[in-house]
Amino acid sequence: MKKQAGANSKHASQWINTLEQYAFPFIGDKSVTHIGIDDAKAVLNSIWKGKTETASRVRQRIEVVLDYAFLYEGVDKSNSARWNGCLDHVFAAPKKVSPVVHFNAIPYINLPGVMQALRIKTSV
Known part of the structure; x- marks a missing residue:
């Protein structure tokens, strides 16, 4: 897979x-042609409610x-990890599961x- 330009090692x-x-x-052992909505x-399922931000990032990474x-493999198939028009019909929106506080x-x-107090502070 292509490494993101400018991505740091962390x-x-x-x-x-x-x-x-x-x-x-x-899905680690599956061919991309066999990964479907049930796999996504x-x-x-196990992390969407308890670790919503992580689940959202995992979904995005699978989609990528x-x-x-x-x-690059010429597969003509819809992406089962896509949010719009796919998983948005399965899971509640992340902001509804874990509202921003x-x-x-x-x-x-x-x-x-x-501002004066912040200027005095030193970062570690």
């Missing part, structure tokens, strides 16, 4: 590790791998003090 490691941990047990569901394989805003009047 990102590349996370990319393959999530596939090894979550996807390979279900099997990979995602299948797209690449279909393109934002930090509270600081009052505008306190912003100069917060």
Whole structure:
């Protein structure tokens, strides 16, 4: 598979590790031509509700791998890991499963003090 341009080693490691941990047990030995919607569901079912962000990333990564394989192996088949028009009919949208929780805003009047405190801090 083609390595992403500009991807750092940590990102590349996370990319393959999530596939090894979550996807390979279900589809690791299958030919891309035999991976279907039931396989995508099997990979995602156990993690969609409890690890929604991870599940969403795993789904996206499977989709990329299948797209690449279909393109370079001349497979004329729809991608069973695609969200729009496929898995969006099976799973609730990630934002509905794990809604985004934002930090509270600081009052505008306190912003100069917060900025000063941040400038003093050193990062590790």
